[in-house]
Structure formats: C-alpha cells, structure tokens
Amino acid sequence: MRKLVVTENSTIDGVVELAGGWFSPGDTDPDVDRSDVLGALEQQRNAADALLLGRASFEDMRGYWPKRTDDTTGISAYLDSVNKYVVSSTLTEPAWENTTVLSGSLRTEIEALKAADGKDIVTTGSISLVRSLIAEGLVDEYRLFVYPVVAGKGRRLFDGATGVPKLRLVEERAFTSGIVLLRYRATAGWLPDRGFTGSGAPTAR
Known part of the structure; x- marks a missing residue:
C-alpha cells in the first residue's frame, strides 16, 4: 500500500496559505542558505512517483513552473516528469504532460x-483538497516545513475541521535557515471530543 503524504510550508502560527504572497524554499536571498532544505x-x-493536487493549485503550478527555464532547484523538471493527478469535477483538458484528472x-x-x-x-498546497483527505482519513503522513515567520492571519491546515487525527512525531529536523521540518505519522483514531462524524479514520502505521 502506497503512502499518501501531505507536505506543506507553514508559519510558526500554523498558516499554510498566505494572501498576496508565499514563502518558498527556492527563494534566492543571498544571505540565507537553503541548500539543506532543497x-x-x-x-x-x-x-515519490505521484503528485496529487486540487484544481486551483494545479493551474497555478501549470502557469508558473513550465516557464521557469532558469530553475536550478530541480523542481521544474520534476513537475514536468512526475505523474500528476488532479482532483476536479470541472477540468477536462489538463494541458500538462503526465496529468490525469480524477x-x-x-x-x-x-x-x-x-x-x-x-x-x-x-500532495502539496491544495488546502481544500487536503482538508477533504484529512476528513476521509486518507492521509498517512504530514511533513510540515515550518518557517520562522508569524503570519497573524491566513488559512490553516485544520481550520474548520470537525475531527483531528491522532499523530505521532517521527522526525524533527532543523535547517541552517531556521526552517524546521516536522514529520508526523497518522495513527489509528481521532482526538477525542471533536464530534467527528466523517466516513474515514486513519489506520495504524
């Protein structure tokens, strides 16, 4: 059975999507060494050999990465070649190689x-999709790259969740830039007293 892994950039106050901008490990600030993050x-x-995306995140990536002929991070080449799966009821023509619409x-x-x-x-970005995957108990692992930044507002991974899965920390890694990778594995069950009524629950790993 393959693992479904959610990987997100996050601020220290838990924001995973900022209005009007984003922070990226590919940023080129000469004073910050991000080689270990890359x-x-x-x-x-x-x-991994599959990338799962929601429609909006897919269209954002499709409009940006194929044009990055100067990319030195390896991300652009990876996104072109990897098998991409887009969850959408409206997208009919993905217009990006190696893409399947679900x-x-x-x-x-x-x-x-x-x-x-x-x-x-x-899966990365795709916050609405990720929340649905969480509610269905389909996520096996979470990898959060936590930046030393406070957003104050913005979308959070578990905002509005009716149930939160039990997680076990399996890795904590600090990088020279101040970014910290927190890797959690889903365990059986949900945290109590959240009123979860969804159809799925994580299985023990």
Missing part, C-alpha cells in the same frame, strides 16, 4: 491510487 525536498521527490468519488479514486504499485503519493 536537499530534503529532493529526498522527498526521490521517494473526477469520481474522492475516497474511491484515492484508495485506488494507494492500492496501485508505486512509491509515495505527495
């Missing part, structure tokens, strides 16, 4: 992907 992302890419039941589509042969399935 190395961690490369390890993640090497362990328009059926979310649980059915993702369970089929996880049951197929292959490496990890990674």
Whole structure:
C-alpha cells in the first residue's frame, strides 16, 4: 500500500496559505542558505512517483513552473516528469504532460491510487483538497516545513475541521535557515471530543 503524504510550508502560527504572497524554499536571498532544505525536498521527490493536487493549485503550478527555464532547484523538471493527478469535477483538458484528472468519488479514486504499485503519493498546497483527505482519513503522513515567520492571519491546515487525527512525531529536523521540518505519522483514531462524524479514520502505521 502506497503512502499518501501531505507536505506543506507553514508559519510558526500554523498558516499554510498566505494572501498576496508565499514563502518558498527556492527563494534566492543571498544571505540565507537553503541548500539543506532543497536537499530534503529532493529526498522527498526521490521517494515519490505521484503528485496529487486540487484544481486551483494545479493551474497555478501549470502557469508558473513550465516557464521557469532558469530553475536550478530541480523542481521544474520534476513537475514536468512526475505523474500528476488532479482532483476536479470541472477540468477536462489538463494541458500538462503526465496529468490525469480524477473526477469520481474522492475516497474511491484515492484508495485506488494507494492500492496501485508505486512509491509515495505527495500532495502539496491544495488546502481544500487536503482538508477533504484529512476528513476521509486518507492521509498517512504530514511533513510540515515550518518557517520562522508569524503570519497573524491566513488559512490553516485544520481550520474548520470537525475531527483531528491522532499523530505521532517521527522526525524533527532543523535547517541552517531556521526552517524546521516536522514529520508526523497518522495513527489509528481521532482526538477525542471533536464530534467527528466523517466516513474515514486513519489506520495504524
């Protein structure tokens, strides 16, 4: 069974999507060494052979990365070559190579992907999709790259959640830039007293 991994950039106050801008490990501030972060992302890419996205995040990436002929991070080449899966009921023509549109039941589509042969399935950005995956108990692992930044406001991963899965910290890694990777694995069950009534629950790993 393949793992479904959610990987997100986060501020220290838990914001994973900022209005009007974003912070990226590919930023080129000459005073900040992010080579170790890029190395961690490369390890993640090497362990995965599928990228799962919501429609909006897919269209944002499609409009940006294929045009980056000067990219030195390896991200652009990876996104062109990796098998991409877009969850959408409206997108009919993805217009990006190696892309498949998933328009059926979310649980059915993702369970089929996880049951197929292959490496990890990674999803990034796609906050609405990620929240649905969490509610269905389909996420096996969370990798949060926490930046030393306070946003004050913005979308958070578990905002509005009716249930929060139990998680076990399996890795904590600090980088020279001040970014910290927190890697959590989903365990069986949900945190109590949240009134969760969804159809799924994480299985023990």
